[in-house]
Amino acid sequence: MRYWLMKSEPHDVSIDDLAARPDHPVAWTGVRNYQARNFMRDQMAIGDLALFYHSGCKEIGVVGVVEIASNAYPDPTQFIPGAYYFDPKATQETPRWFSVDIRFVSKGTLIPMAALRAEPDLAELRILAKGSRLSITPVERADFLLLQKWLAE
Numbered sequence: 001m002r003y004w005l006m007k008s009e010p011h012d013v014s015i016d017d018l019a020a021r022p023d024h025p026v027a028w029t030g031v032r033n034y035q036a037r038n039f040m041r042d043q044m045a046i047g048d049l050a051l052f053y054h055s056g057c058k059e060i061g062v063v064g065v066v067e068i069a070s071n072a073y074p075d076p077t078q079f080i081p082g083a084y085y086f087d088p089k090a091t092q093e094t095p096r097w098f099s100v101d102i103r104f105v106s107k108g109t110l111i112p113m114a115a116l117r118a119e120p121d122l123a124e125l126r127i128l129a130k131g132s133r134l135s136i137t138p139v140e141r142a143d144f145l146l147l148q149k150w151l152a153e
Contacts, residue, residue: 002048003144004039005127006066006102007135009056015064018052018104025069025101029077030085032097036136041072041098043138049105051139051147053127061112062147070101108151121146 006028008014018026031037048068054060074095077085090096116122126137139147 002043002045003139003141004044004048004050004068005053005062005125005137005139006050007053007055007127010054011057014054015052015104015107018064018066018102019107022104025103027076027099028102029075029099031075031099031135032085032087033134036134037096037098039136039138040100044068044072044100046071049144050102050136051144054110059110059112061110061116062108062151063110064107064151065105065148066102067105068100069103072098072100075099106151108148109153111147111150115150119146 012030013026028040031040046068050066050068051062052064052066053062074092075085075097076099077083078087078090078095078097079092080086085097087096116125117128122128122143125139125143126132126134
């Protein structure tokens with residue numbers, strides 16, 4: 001099993017959106033970064049767990065845990081002409097972008113960025129690296145377990 005951190009702006013998909021439909025996986029579409037795409041396509045597997053992180057909002061930070069509910073598949077939004085995530089270079093035969101489905105596991109107390117930065121044991125967390133903007137990053141098991149514990153407090 002692998003562990004991840006997945007960032008989402010709450011107006012796109014929030015932890016509350018996922019919690020409202022715990023038995024219905026949500027497609028994680030719109031990733032347009034090659035490294036994040038490669039994580040989904042090449043490394044994510046059904047059953048992996050991810051810290052769910054709200055970004056682009058007033059209170060940014062880790063807010064819950066989700067489970068990867070599908071293997072990677074071509075992101076359908078790349079094929080919709082005129083859509084925000086349309087990619088004219090993508091074809092059904094050679095898709096450029098991929099998605100996975102995620103499922104709600106738990107919601108917790110917000111862990112703000114300041115708390116992440118203040119914890120020496122989390123110094124290697126990729127989201128803390130200067131200039132880190134990836135929407136999906138791997139997380140070490142020990143870091144995941146520490147943050148999962150904090151979410152439950």
